Amino acid sequence: KAGVTQTPRYLIKTRGQQVTLSCSPISGHRSVSWYQQTPGQGLQFLFEYFSETQRNKGNFPGRFSGRQFSNSRSEMNVSTLELGDSALYLCASSNSRFLGNTIYFGEGSWLTVV
């Protein structure tokens, strides 16, 4: 069974540009969540999608957005990139949005903003 797949793994963008990151969850998993990891702030929850609906959102500006498709694949987008957006972006999937289910993480997408 394939794990959570994130693409691209590494990318470099210029300040002001936008970026789209992709996440394919484990087959059969309908919940996809996104996290940002930086040296200064550690791991922080971005948002969660379940059945194409955003169920929860962390404390991030509106420049951070996402969506989920009918096949459960998810994308997140960051517009008007800032230097501080440089981070590891992690996606995770689980087979339910409810309590008591293990979360499976992808390898992450390393974003560098220059």
Place this chain on the structure above:
Amino acid sequence: KNEVEQSPQNLTAQEGEFITINCSYSVGISALHWLQQHPGGGIVSLFMLSSGKKKHGRLIATINIQEKHSSLHITASHPRDSAVYICAVRSLKETSGSRLTFGEGTQLTVNP
């Protein structure tokens, strides 16, 4: 003060030693996760606890809900255990299983 505090921040051990990493939290929780992150970035979920104790191989995780404290133990440590270990909690207020609050992590290095 962070809602989730881990100690120690850094830990160096010799192969074979017994290791303990601690996690304290300040909110009511419905679950606590122990995660392992290797240098490449990917994270593996080791345990999810809501009470008591769980064991998997050489890893043992315990939680005391009344004291708001959890520990991760590694018996007979090995260099391949070298990684960052992260404690994460899900607040009682959350209905989503994925909205977690994370500790800062413990960098473990096990020398041969």
